[in-house]
Amino acid sequence: MRFKYLQLRVLAGLIDVIVVYVPVVVLSILFLRANFRTADILGQIGFVVYNVILITSNQGQTLGKKIGREYVLVNDELPNKALISGIREVTKAIYFLPFVGWIFGLISILICSFTGRMLHDYLGNSTVVLEKDLINVEK
Template identity: 40%
Template sequence: MKKILFIQRVLAALIDILVIYLPSQFLVFILFGRENSYQNWLSIILFLVYNVLSTVYFSGQTIGKYFASLKVTPVTKSLMEMGQREAIKLLYFLPLVGFIFMILSLLIYIKEGRFLHDKFAKSEVIVYGRN
């Protein structure tokens, strides 16, 4: 079950990246011209804001989670609490140490079935409609 959930989470992330992150990066490029690190960070922050808002206002689901039949639980209506969950994901984008945080997160997932950002926020991603 953990392997299937992992595959569903990867699928959900890919959908969100294709539908939200890449278009936001393109939009930022169109608005600000040539690419630089500030534009990359702006795209990442826009993507994380999307994750916070959609998870809070759409019952724990982003577009990707919806199509992958997943949801974040417990769903909190607090933007602050969900923001903390998403802010942890910024660690994955840090130069040099981001890779270390990704490996750490994968190791936590293998052991506990939750990623670093899930553990930190005391949340869990479940198959929607099942407990």
């Protein structure tokens, strides 16, 4: 069961990358005439903003999470959900680091295969649950 959960998490993340990050990078290069590094940074900023806005305003779901029927639960004890979501999403930028980002991605997947939470979940004090498990969490 944990392997399917891991697959859903990775696929949901890839959908969000394809929907936001890739178009921002391509449009930055084509229309702003930005070099790749600048376009990459703009893509990361767009990715973070997209995730924070949707997680805080769309009941913890981005497009990828909606397709995967997943919900991001941010620690409700903390006062500002947008700030905590922002911290969670900014920490995802480590996956985009040149040369070492893939290492952090593998570490995150490895951690998730054992604990059910990725590296950015720990750093952002959040949990991702499947829709079918959400009822059990609310009880």
